Amino acid sequence: MNRRHLLGLAAGFALALSSTPTLAQDKFIVVASTTSTEQSGLFGHILPAFTKKTGIQVRVVAQGTGQALKTGEQGNADVVFVHDPVAEQKFVDAGFGIDRRLVMYNDFVIVGPKSDPARVANTKDVVAAYKKIAAAKAPFASRGDSSGTHAAELRLWKEADIDVKTAGAGWYRETGSGMGPTLNTASGMNAYAFTDRGTWLSFKNRGDLVIAVQGDVRLFNQYGVMLVNPARHAHVKVAEGKAFMDWITSKEGQDAIATYKIEGEQLFFPNYKPGVNS
Amino acid sequence: MNTISEAFLLSLQMMAQLDPELLRIIGLSLRVSLTAVIIGSIIGLPLGALLALTRFPGRDACIVVLNACMGLPPVVVGLVVYLILSRSGPLGTLGWLFTPAGMVMAQVVLITPIVAALSRQTVADLWVEYEEQLRSLGLTPMKAIATLLWDGRYSLTTAVFAGFGRAIAEVGAIIIVGGNINGFTRTMTTAISLETSRGDLALAMALGIVLLAIAISINAAATAAGNAARRRQGA
Numbered sequence: 001m002n003r004r005h006l007l008g009l010a011a012g013f014a015l016a017l018s019s020t021p022t023l024a025q026d027k028f029i030v031v032a033s034t035t036s037t038e039q040s041g042l043f044g045h046i047l048p049a050f051t052k053k054t055g056i057q058v059r060v061v062a063q064g065t066g067q068a069l070k071t072g073e074q075g076n077a078d079v080v081f082v083h084d085p086v087a088e089q090k091f092v093d094a095g096f097g098i099d100r101r102l103v104m105y106n107d108f109v110i111v112g113p114k115s116d117p118a119r120v121a122n123t124k125d126v127v128a129a130y131k132k133i134a135a136a137k138a139p140f141a142s143r144g145d146s147s148g149t150h151a152a153e154l155r156l157w158k159e160a161d162i163d164v165k166t167a168g169a170g171w172y173r174e175t176g177s178g179m180g181p182t183l184n185t186a187s188g189m190n191a192y193a194f195t196d197r198g199t200w201l202s203f204k205n206r207g208d209l210v211i212a213v214q215g216d217v218r219l220f221n222q223y224g225v226m227l228v229n230p231a232r233h234a235h236v237k238v239a240e241g242k243a244f245m246d247w248i249t250s251k252e253g254q255d256a257i258a259t260y261k262i263e264g265e266q267l268f269f270p271n272y273k274p275g276v277n278s
Numbered sequence: 279m280n281t282i283s284e285a286f287l288l289s290l291q292m293m294a295q296l297d298p299e300l301l302r303i304i305g306l307s308l309r310v311s312l313t314a315v316i317i318g319s320i321i322g323l324p325l326g327a328l329l330a331l332t333r334f335p336g337r338d339a340c341i342v343v344l345n346a347c348m349g350l351p352p353v354v355v356g357l358v359v360y361l362i363l364s365r366s367g368p369l370g371t372l373g374w375l376f377t378p379a380g381m382v383m384a385q386v387v388l389i390t391p392i393v394a395a396l397s398r399q400t401v402a403d404l405w406v407e408y409e410e411q412l413r414s415l416g417l418t419p420m421k422a423i424a425t426l427l428w429d430g431r432y433s434l435t436t437a438v439f440a441g442f443g444r445a446i447a448e449v450g451a452i453i454i455v456g457g458n459i460n461g462f463t464r465t466m467t468t469a470i471s472l473e474t475s476r477g478d479l480a481l482a483m484a485l486g487i488v489l490l491a492i493a494i495s496i497n498a499a500a501t502a503a504g505n506a507a508r509r510r511q512g513a
Contacts, residue, residue, distance in 0.1 A: 035475070038460075059459040060460065061459060176311050177475075178475050179475075206477070216288070
């Protein structure tokens with residue numbers, strides 16, 4: 001191989017890089033969303049219909065709710081699609097986002113080992129279940145990553161009047177990672193964990209874990225969508241972003257959400273109502 | 279069947295079927311890492327040679343820093359490049375965040391110190407051997423660097439391979455800068471990370487085996503090409 005060959009090779013690679021990434025993807029938006037929507041497979045199910053109808057590609061960056069809101073705040077996404085109503089309202093109030101709409105909900109569940117060391121199976125009262133887990137000092141794997149799920153989990157510990165920071169020594173473990181990795185950890189050490197139902201249903205490495213607590217109204221998990229404020233970030237794609245928000249709250253989009261099922265079970269329940277956003 | 283044997287079967291199946299989505303992910307991994315290696319080598323090889331041949335105050339400190347930078351944590355590099363490419367950051371107007379171009383940039387930062395540090399050592403050894411000869415020819419430093427890089431090209435491939443190995447294997451930097459977007463910035467390593475977090479350990483492991491097979495094939499092909507070239511020259 002002589003110098004000319006090497007140069008030719010380099011030029012070839014440069015060409016390969018420059019020509020491919022832009023193919024017919026001029027129209028796209030970046031949606032900062034959560035691991036629960038992406039990893040459960042929901043976006044894979046609904047987005048092709050939207051792209052087919054509008055020609056707009058949707059690039060989903062799946063993060064925790066806290067990180068996704070930060071991504072929007074810094075102008076690195078056009079649309080934010082997350083599940084932490086309290087944090088979302090703060091985001092809108094601070095002027096980072098506009099036009100927030102409720103899209104759908106699912107629910108959280110507590111999963112735990114079949115042997116159920118804290119005896120919480122079939123409890124409906126999530127706060128009572130938390131108290132039992134703490135009393136039994138049964139291993140509990142928490143996200144610990146400021147995600148929407150983590151925020152919901154912490155609100156319930158507070159309601160149970162348990163300070164996991166002081167009382168959790170030895171049994172309350174923060175994984176500092178996404179829902180899936182946290183479930184992997186819980187499965188590995190036979191711990192209880194607080195998870196959204198969607199991620200749980202699509203999760204494959206369950207080991208001995210089963211659903212222990214479900215059905216409490218406090219386990220309700222609302223998702224909202226909002227546009228990153230174009231007044232703060234001029235490059236935000238307003239028309240395309242709005243088109244996505246209009247579609248996902250339209251009958252077509254809402255139906256697409258409702259028809260997504262895993263093993264016959266519906267994962268998300270559309271609940272958009274015009275003018276209602278809390 | 280246990281996860282590991284399941285993974286082996288699955289990986290064989292994948293390589294036999296060559297599903298288009300898998301091909302696209304492999305293609306992106308190669309495109310990003312090879313481009314990063316080429317850019318990293320264009321910067322790193324001359325930089326290493328320059329450090330080997332020149333003498334200036336603070337040179338030893340430069341070498342120490344360069345050697346230490348071989349161990350840059352990918353996740354830190356990813357974070358720094360993320361902040362630079364963020365819309366609120368200094369290069370935000372490029373719009374490179376969450377694109378393959380941004381991923382290449384992050385990997386160039388990771389690879390360049392590796393290529394430079396390893397080539398500095400190789401060129402320094404050659405310089406001991408050729409110094410008198412090159413001096414007697416009265417070559418300018420630039421010419422001497424070019425000559426030494428060319429004469430040492432077979433040994434220097436190790437530096438380039440080390441850079442490529444780092445690039446194709448890392449996940450920490452590109453998952454932050456690229457965002458692991460399905461069909462756009464998903465690579466082999468970020469796909470493995472995703473499947474692990476979905477609890478599909480067999481699929482994740484199978485993708486890992488495919489990645490390893492690709493890395494071995496590329497290194498084997500490059501080694502064969504180098505050997506053929508050497509034989510042609512009778513060297």
